[in-house]
Amino acid sequence: MTTMSSDGHSRRDFLFIATGTVAAVGGAATLVPLVAQMNPDASTIAAGAPIEVDLTPITEGQAIKVFWRGKPIYISHRTKKEIEEAQKVSLADLPDPQTDAQRVKKGHDQWLVLVGICTHLGCIPIAHQGDYDGFFCPCHGSQYDTSGRIRRGPAPLNLAVPPYEFVSDSKIKIG
Numbered sequence: 586m587t588t589m590s591s592d593g594h595s596r597r598d599f600l601f602i603a604t605g606t607v608a609a610v611g612g613a614a615t616l617v618p619l620v621a622q623m624n625p626d627a628s629t630i631a632a633g634a635p636i637e638v639d640l641t642p643i644t645e646g647q648a649i650k651v652f653w654r655g656k657p658i659y660i661s662h663r664t665k666k667e668i669e670e671a672q673k674v675s676l677a678d679l680p681d682p683q684t685d686a687q688r689v690k691k692g693h694d695q696w697l698v699l700v701g702i703c704t705h706l707g708c709i710p711i712a713h714q715g716d717y718d719g720f721f722c723p724c725h726g727s728q729y730d731t732s733g734r735i736r737r738g739p740a741p742l743n744l745a746v747p748p749y750e751f752v753s754d755s756k757i758k759i760g
């Protein structure tokens with residue numbers, strides 16, 4: 586079954602993009618075997634090595650999930666509307682006050698990168714759901730906004746932003 590999200594994108598879109606990203610990585614490894622041999626192997630990645638993610642397949646309004654150090658990491662390509670919603674919120678309305686600018690990289694406002702673990706009891710929130718068009722945790726109803734900040738529910742803190750950097754305009758390194 587295909588589930589439609591509030592922005593009109595389907596769950597099937599999400600899976601397609603995620604699969605495409607993996608396929609792209611595999612293709613690159615085939616083309617440059619020497620480079621691939623120098624990359625960390627699976628056990629090293631599992632132990633915490635940085636991972637690089639190509640952002641090219643993620644279209645505006647979509648979010649993908651990757652894994653780093655065994656944790657789900659959301660990478661969301663925010664729409665103009667989502668960015669504006671995140672920027673216009675008053676800090677006084679936030680249980681864990683942080684500006685949107687503190688949670689994204691300067692010049693890359695469209696990209697939101699988050700640890701997808703609810704700060705209440707550790708469930709995985711669902712992207713593009715809830716009253717704030719951000720993330721909704723189905724376990725006990727915590728609602729996060731389009732910057733991943735807690736807005737309502739039992740979670741005490743914003744979704745964490747993992748350490749990451751842009752290595753180019755279309756690629757990030759997490760970790």
Ligand code: FES
Pocket residue numbers: 703704705706707708722723724725726727738739740
């Ligand atoms: S674990 Fe998310 S609201 Fe409880």
